[in-house]
Amino acid sequence: MLNALHTRIIAVMAFLVAVAALSAGVGWVGYMSALDQLEQRGQSDLALASDRLTSELHRYRELAVLMADHPIVAATVDGDATGVAELLRQTADKTGSLDILVVSVAGRELASASGIGAELHRQQPYFTRAMDGALGVFHLVHSRYGQRTFLFASPVFSDAGPVIGAVIVVVDVDAVEAVWRGARPTVFFTDELGVTFISNRSEMVFMAREVGMTTRSATAEYAPDLLRPFMTHSVVDRRGRAVWTVQGQRYVPRAALHLSLPLPVIQMTGEALLDVAPAQLLALLLAGVAAAICLAFGAMLFLATERRRTLADANAKLEGAVQTRTAELSRANAELRHEVGERTATEAQLKKAQSDLVQAGKLSALGQMSAGISHELNQPLMAIRSYAENAESYLERGNTDIAGQNLGRIADLARRMGRIIRNLRSFAKQESEALTDVDLRSVMVAVLEMTQARAKSSGVDIAWTAAETPLIVRGGEVRLQQVVLNLVTNAMDAMEGQKNVARVEIDVEKIDDRVELRVRDTGPGLDEPDRIFDPFYTTKQVNQNAIDQDEVGQNGMGLGLSISYGLVQSFGGMIRGRNHPDGGAIFTVTLDATHPREAAP
Numbered sequence: 001m002l003n004a005l006h007t008r009i010i011a012v013m014a015f016l017v018a019v020a021a022l023s024a025g026v027g028w029v030g031y032m033s034a035l036d037q038l039e040q041r042g043q044s045d046l047a048l049a050s051d052r053l054t055s056e057l058h059r060y061r062e063l064a065v066l067m068a069d070h071p072i073v074a075a076t077v078d079g080d081a082t083g084v085a086e087l088l089r090q091t092a093d094k095t096g097s098l099d100i101l102v103v104s105v106a107g108r109e110l111a112s113a114s115g116i117g118a119e120l121h122r123q124q125p126y127f128t129r130a131m132d133g134a135l136g137v138f139h140l141v142h143s144r145y146g147q148r149t150f151l152f153a154s155p156v157f158s159d160a161g162p163v164i165g166a167v168i169v170v171v172d173v174d175a176v177e178a179v180w181r182g183a184r185p186t187v188f189f190t191d192e193l194g195v196t197f198i199s200n201r202s203e204m205v206f207m208a209r210e211v212g213m214t215t216r217s218a219t220a221e222y223a224p225d226l227l228r229p230f231m232t233h234s235v236v237d238r239r240g241r242a243v244w245t246v247q248g249q250r251y252v253p254r255a256a257l258h259l260s261l262p263l264p265v266i267q268m269t270g271e272a273l274l275d276v277a278p279a280q281l282l283a284l285l286l287a288g289v290a291a292a293i294c295l296a297f298g299a300m301l302f303l304a305t306e307r308r309r310t311l312a313d314a315n316a317k318l319e320g321a322v323q324t325r326t327a328e329l330s331r332a333n334a335e336l337r338h339e340v341g342e343r344t345a346t347e348a349q350l351k352k353a354q355s356d357l358v359q360a361g362k363l364s365a366l367g368q369m370s371a372g373i374s375h376e377l378n379q380p381l382m383a384i385r386s387y388a389e390n391a392e393s394y395l396e397r398g399n400t401d402i403a404g405q406n407l408g409r410i411a412d413l414a415r416r417m418g419r420i421i422r423n424l425r426s427f428a429k430q431e432s433e434a435l436t437d438v439d440l441r442s443v444m445v446a447v448l449e450m451t452q453a454r455a456k457s458s459g460v461d462i463a464w465t466a467a468e469t470p471l472i473v474r475g476g477e478v479r480l481q482q483v484v485l486n487l488v489t490n491a492m493d494a495m496e497g498q499k500n501v502a503r504v505e506i507d508v509e510k511i512d513d514r515v516e517l518r519v520r521d522t523g524p525g526l527d528e529p530d531r532i533f534d535p536f537y538t539t540k541q542v543n544q545n546a547i548d549q550d551e552v553g554q555n556g557m558g559l560g561l562s563i564s565y566g567l568v569q570s571f572g573g574m575i576r577g578r579n580h581p582d583g584g585a586i587f588t589v590t591l592d593a594t595h596p597r598e599a600a601p
Helices: 002-068 070-078 084-094 123-132 173-177 277-297 301-397 400-428 440-458 475-496 544-548 559-569
Strands: 099-104 109-112 136-142 147-157 163-171 186-190 196-199 233-238 242-246 253-264 268-277 437-441 461-464 472-475 503-511 514-521 574-579 585-592
Touching: 002 070, 002 084, 002 163, 002 173, 002 253, 002 268, 002 277, 070 084, 070 109, 070 147, 070 163, 084 099, 084 109, 084 163, 099 253, 109 400, 109 559, 123 136, 123 147, 123 163, 147 173, 186 242, 196 242, 196 440, 233 559, 277 301, 301 400, 437 440, 437 475, 440 475, 440 503, 472 585, 475 503, 475 514, 475 559, 559 574
Parallel strands: 461 503
Antiparallel strands: 099 109, 099 163, 136 147, 147 163, 186 196, 186 268, 233 242, 242 253, 253 268, 437 472, 503 514, 514 585, 574 585
16 A cells, blocks of 8 residues: 555656646747747837937938038038038028038038037047048047937048048937837847947946946947946847846836847947746746646546636637737728828829919919910901901902912911910810920920010010921920920019010020920029929019909919929929029920931921
8 A cells, every 4th residue: 555655646746747847848838939929029129110210310321411512511621611600500400410510621620500619520430431431420428519429420522532521410319319218118229339329218328238348439439437237147048039137227127038130320239128027927827727737637527627617718818819909900901091092082182283283374374475465466467457458459450469469468377376376275275195205396486476475575585596406305295385484484574674685595405315495584693593493482572462363473473483393303304493604594404305206397
């Protein structure tokens, strides 16, 4: 009996050991599986946070490069600092930059958005790299601003090629962090020294893996008293994952899965700490369930029944979680479809509004020319009447030759009137066809016929010499007429009332596979060339009486050039305006040239 009891005890102990081993194995497998899912979600969250940071900083990288090419900055480096301080202040205010500096090749500050300082940049790594012709990146706790900063230094090249200075854009790291501070999971970005410089947890900032290291490198600089140790203990599993035990951090999980992602663009490493407490809890639950099942398998039927109930409850919880997650995904999908539908409808409304605006611009232009066109049609009508009466008299006298000449003149005048009316009808219709091959010469002839009356009444001399060969470009004939008509009428508006000679010069030149149309006037020029294509920007006076009398286009609502800009962009071309060195303004329209199928008559 003692042997049987001893055997049963040994069997029970062996069973319990086996149950414990199996439970531990199940718990470990469940823990690894939960870590796998946690790692997948964490990698996505870390990649998203890293992309958001790099995108935000990339804005300032591009700003440094663009400012380095600005003519005022180049003039400042050459010794002419006129207007650079205001330019830097406005740019810093609009872009949210902490400061923008212009530095000479000797490292001395020439201009700054916040005032020129005494700081010498010559020995700094970012400045050295900029002097080598590359983009310098550096981060430090800047004593001048008293906060964490990112510096982007872009070289300024001379016309001959060598670097003659640099533009430094200073970024406020606190402003970058403010958008996602406190978000989950815990994310921080460390540099090559292992120091946390950016994080969504303020207590993580300036924590270093090794406090006794050098505090200056090619990308970072710190004061030694700022750095603090991480206070972590890493546990690495067979798959290379590290679980950190963090102490003394209130808003950082005590046990966390550590993930990292290299970010060579900003010379940092993105890191995340994901709370593993749910995974540990899941592992304990799985181990407990396994132990319960094993114990219930060797126990009574009651324990087996309890085991089935426990499994049913666990299954219900899992199914409920799956259903909840499925419902969330379905709602998210429905919201996404709704948003896509709204954006599609908004885009269609925008296209219709743009089309209506273009048509309104054409009708406005026709309204401006109505008086002149009426005069242009009235003269041939009066001449036709006179020639008809004379022809009747000559026929009564038997002078058929002279009567035939009068009838020929009547036919010529009728063709001229028909051509004017045909151009107006073609211009007034709302064109919706795709891009085609258009002869620029016919466009110019139609525009000159529509503007001839106003030019004559205003005393404007229009100089245009038609090319001997066809100039075929890609575009829409009516829309291209509207662009040219806007430029010609704007030129005449600019010279209205001036005492000197009013002249509009139009010339066309084919350069390789592009055709350039240039319209120049002898008016006062452009006050703000950079704003001429902005909607509702105009130098003409608008009054309520003009609006009541439907003379908006004449008084200027600032839409003509904006519409022309959009039309030329839709052709795949480019339009720009500037002041001519000899006075007046000149507008250039560049379009894609095509080869004509056959020569135009």
